[in-house]
Amino acid sequence: MKEVKYIVDTTLRDGEQSPGIALRREDKVKIAGLLDKIGVYEIEAGIPCLGKRESDCISEIVSSVKTARISVWSRMNAEDVRQSLICKPHILHIGTPVSYIQIYSKLKKNKAWVQKNILDCVDIALSQGVEVTVGLEDASRSDIGFILSLVKELKKAGVRVIRLADTVGVLTPGRTKELVGTIKSHCDIEVEMHVHNDLGMAVANSIVGARAGAAYIDCTLFGIGERTGNCNFYDFIHASDAIFQFAMSKKQVRQLEEECYELLKGAM
Numbered sequence: 595m596k597e598v599k600y601i602v603d604t605t606l607r608d609g610e611q612s613p614g615i616a617l618r619r620e621d622k623v624k625i626a627g628l629l630d631k632i633g634v635y636e637i638e639a640g641i642p643c644l645g646k647r648e649s650d651c652i653s654e655i656v657s658s659v660k661t662a663r664i665s666v667w668s669r670m671n672a673e674d675v676r677q678s679l680i681c682k683p684h685i686l687h688i689g690t691p692v693s694y695i696q697i698y699s700k701l702k703k704n705k706a707w708v709q710k711n712i713l714d715c716v717d718i719a720l721s722q723g724v725e726v727t728v729g730l731e732d733a734s735r736s737d738i739g740f741i742l743s744l745v746k747e748l749k750k751a752g753v754r755v756i757r758l759a760d761t762v763g764v765l766t767p768g769r770t771k772e773l774v775g776t777i778k779s780h781c782d783i784e785v786e787m788h789v790h791n792d793l794g795m796a797v798a799n800s801i802v803g804a805r806a807g808a809a810y811i812d813c814t815l816f817g818i819g820e821r822t823g824n825c826n827f828y829d830f831i832h833a834s835d836a837i838f839q840f841a842m843s844k845k846q847v848r849q850l851e852e853e854c855y856e857l858l859k860g861a862m
Contacts, residue, residue, distance in 0.1 A: 596839040599804050600635035601827070602786060602812045605858075606655075607638040607667055608824055609814035619651045621857045625815075626655045628850055630662040633841030635810070636685065638665045642678040652681040665727065668715075670708075675715045685725045687757065688715050692741055693732035705740055709747060716751050727786060729757040734765045738776055745781050755784040755810065760799065763792025763821065767802040774806035786810035789825055791817060796825040801834050815854055827851075 606622050609615065617625070622639070629637050637659070642649045656664045665685035668678040678686055690712045691697055697708055712728060719726045728748050730741060745756055758773065765773075774785055787803035787810070789796045800811050817826030828847045835844055 596837060597804075598809075599834075599838040599840060600810045601831075601840065601842070602636040602638060602665070602810050603629050603634045603814065603827065604638040604788075604812050604824065605629075605814040605818065605827075607640050608788075608812075608820065609818040609858075610640075611820040612818040612823065615818065615858065617857065619647070619654070622651055623654055623658060625854055625857065626659055626662075626664075628853055630659040632846045632850055634662050635841065636663045636665055638667060638687065638812075639683070641667045642681050643668065643674045649677070649681050652683070656682055656684075667729075670712050670715055672715055672718060675718050679719065679722050679724060683724065685727055686719045687727045687729050688712065688719070689729045689731050689759070690744075691732060692730045692744065693736040695735065696732050709744055712744070713747060713751055716748065716753055720752050726753050727755045727757050728753050729759050729788065731759050732761040733758045733773065734760045734769065735762065738773070742777065742780050745777060745783055749781055749783050753783070755786050757786040757788050757810075757812070758803070758808070760789040763790035763796075765789055765799045766793070766795065767798050770799045770802045771806045774803050774808050778807040784809050786812065787825075788812040790819065791822045791824065791826075794822075796823070797829045797833055800825045800830055804834065804838060815851055815858060818858060 626637050639652045639655045640648050663684040666678050666683045667687045668674045670690050716726050785808040787800050787808045789799045813827035814824040817823040831847050832844045
């Protein structure tokens with residue numbers, strides 16, 4: 595029996611960071627509806643702290659979908675978390691820098707500060723009954739000891755899923771297998787893969803991550819996204835439907851692409 599894997603579509607969030615992509619509200623709602631129709635498990639609908647227009651669009655998507663879970667993205671900031679909760683998402687993704695170059699050089703902070711702040715943000719969201727996924731930003735360049743320590747604390751706090759983000763797109767299949775395998779062997783927590791295509795290996799890394807134990811795979815339509823893009827939804831399903839079980843078929847994804855082509859062609 596094939597393992598069941600779940601698609602997290604981030605076309606409306608990370609995909610919209612593609613050069614040339616600026617979707618209208620009605621376009622986003624339409625795409626969300628089509629993703630929902632084919633059985634996508636989760637739709638990452640946007641970033642509420644960008645403003646009222648974004649928040650209103652997300653709220654409409656939340657109220658219009660029938661089956662898919664709607665998630666939003668937030669920085670590791672209590673005010674942003676509270677702003678995100680106004681949209682009433684099913685899931686809140688909180689991005690958390692975990693590489694030393696981001697913690698010490700970008701944030702000018704330390705590991706203890708990161709751990710305290712992410713746990714505070716998680717507590718705010720969970721207290722409102724919203725599921726939390728913590729995105730480990732720049733996980734591919736991070737110290738595995740710190741990742742394991744942080745993941746164990748997140749698990750204790752009530753986090754069910756952690757997202758491994760290959761923020762700068764440097765993962766290789768071998769490194770992906772090692773990273774996911776190590777986390778799964780040390781902590782009983784679900785793993786979500788979020789990879790970029792800088793080295794042309796987003797689909798390969800996603801497949802290897804899934805085989806190593808990741809249950810959730812982030813994809814975008816046509817593989818759009820910042821820089822060289824994200825894991826291509828159709829290519830991932832097409833390449834792995836012989837080994838994994840999905841809620842949708844590759845034919846359904848291809849038909850979805852045809853319906854969304856005009857809306858997204860600016861980035862292709």
